[in-house]
Amino acid sequence: MSLANGTRPRVLLLGVIERAQSAWASVGEVADIVTPKANNRPDFIKESLSGAFGGCTVAYRTFESVAVTGKVDAELVRALPSSLRFICHNGAGYDQLDIPSCTARGIRVSNTPSAVDDATADIGIFLLLGALRNLAVSMTSLRAGEWRGKTLPALGHDPQGKILGILGMGGIGSNMAKKALAFGMKIRYYNRTRLDGSLEKEVEAEYVDFETLLRDSDVLSLNLPLNAKTRHMISSKEFAMMKRGITIINTARGGVMNEAALVDALNSGQVNSVGLDVYEDEPRIHPGLLENPRVMLVPHMGTWTVETMIKMEEWAISNVRSALESGTLRSIVPEQRDM
Numbered sequence: 229m230s231l232a233n234g235t236r237p238r239v240l241l242l243g244v245i246e247r248a249q250s251a252w253a254s255v256g257e258v259a260d261i262v263t264p265k266a267n268n269r270p271d272f273i274k275e276s277l278s279g280a281f282g283g284c285t286v287a288y289r290t291f292e293s294v295a296v297t298g299k300v301d302a303e304l305v306r307a308l309p310s311s312l313r314f315i316c317h318n319g320a321g322y323d324q325l326d327i328p329s330c331t332a333r334g335i336r337v338s339n340t341p342s343a344v345d346d347a348t349a350d351i352g353i354f355l356l357l358g359a360l361r362n363l364a365v366s367m368t369s370l371r372a373g374e375w376r377g378k379t380l381p382a383l384g385h386d387p388q389g390k391i392l393g394i395l396g397m398g399g400i401g402s403n404m405a406k407k408a409l410a411f412g413m414k415i416r417y418y419n420r421t422r423l424d425g426s427l428e429k430e431v432e433a434e435y436v437d438f439e440t441l442l443r444d445s446d447v448l449s450l451n452l453p454l455n456a457k458t459r460h461m462i463s464s465k466e467f468a469m470m471k472r473g474i475t476i477i478n479t480a481r482g483g484v485m486n487e488a489a490l491v492d493a494l495n496s497g498q499v500n501s502v503g504l505d506v507y508e509d510e511p512r513i514h515p516g517l518l519e520n521p522r523v524m525l526v527p528h529m530g531t532w533t534v535e536t537m538i539k540m541e542e543w544a545i546s547n548v549r550s551a552l553e554s555g556t557l558r559s560i561v562p563e564q565r566d567m
C-alpha cells in the first residue's frame with residue numbers, strides 16, 4: 229500500500245502487541261511502524277513536537293501506554309502530528325481519551341466493545357461470589373499459614389434468590405446477567421436506554437429506575453462507562469438509599485463510584501462487602517479498602533486472559549487495517565458516530 233505521493237503509510241504504536249503477532253505483522257506489510265523512544269509524558273510530547281511521528285495517520289494504543297504518554301487529553305492531542313486521523317484504542321473503556329479534543333482535531337477513535345464481554349463478566353461473577361462469601365481474608369490467612377485466620381471469618385451469603393441490580397446493561401452487563409441467572413439470582417437493571425423486549429427476555433431482567441435499583445438490590449454490579457455524566461454516580465447519597473448490608477461489584481471504572489464515600493459506607497456497615505477490579509486512581513488504592521477484610525480486590529485484570537487479549541488485539545488491529553485501507557473504522561466510539 230502506498231499513499232498518493234508514493235510513500236508508505238506510517239502507523240504509530242503506543243504500547244506493546246502481546247499476542248496477535250500475525251495480525252500485527254499484516255499491518256507491517258502495508259505500513260511503516262513507528263514507536264516512540266520516550267518513556268514518560270514530557271519526553272513523549274517533546275519527541276512528538278520534534279516531528280518524530282510526522283506523517284503517521286493511524287495510532288494503535290493500549291490501556292497501559294498511559295504510563296508513557298499520560299492521558300490522551302487536550303495537551304497531548306495538540307502535540308500529536310497533524311497528519312494523525314485515527315486512534316485505535318485496544319480496550320472497551322476509552323475514558324483515558326478526551327473524545328471532544330480528538331473530534332476537534334479531526335481524529336476518529338475506535339475501541340474494542342464486545343471482545344471484552346465474557347472475560348469481564350466472568351471476573352464480575354468471581355468477585356460477586358468472593359465478596360458474598362468474604363473470601364478475601366481467609367484466602368490471605370491460609371497463605372500466611374493461619375488457616376481461616378486468627379478469628380473465624382464472618383459467614384458468607386448465597387447468591388440464590390438474591391436481587392442482582394445491574395447498572396449499565398450493555399454487552400458486559402447483559403453477559404453478567406445471563407451468568408448470574410445460573411446462580412439463581414433475580415435480575416433488575418437500569419440503563420440510559422431500555423433494552424428491546426427480546427433482549428430483556430433473554431436476560432430475564434426487569435427494567436427499573438435508578439432509585440429503585442439502588443433500593444431493591446442485594447448485590448449491585450457497576451457495568452457502565454466512565455464519563456463526565458457517570459463520574460461519582462454512586463456516592464454518599466446513593467449509598468444511603470441502598471439496602472443495609474448490600475454487596476457491590478465494580479468491574480467498570482473506579483471513578484463511577486466515590487471511593488472515599490465507599491470506605492465510609494463499608495465502615496458504617498451500610499455496605500457489607502465489595503468486589504473491585506477497578507479503582508479511582510489506579511494503581512493507587514484507598515488504604516481504607518486495603519485494610520478492610522470485607523473487600524475483595526483484583527488489580528484491574530478483567531480482560532487478562534490469553535483468549536480475550538487475542539480477541540481485543542485482533543479487533544483493535546482490524547480497526548488499524550480498516551483506517552489504512554478505507555479511511556473508516558470498524559467500531560468508532562459512539563460520540564463520533566456522526567463524524
Ligand SMILES: O=CC(=O)O
Binds near residue numbers: 530
Ligand atoms: O478495562 C478494560 C477495558 O476497558 O477493556
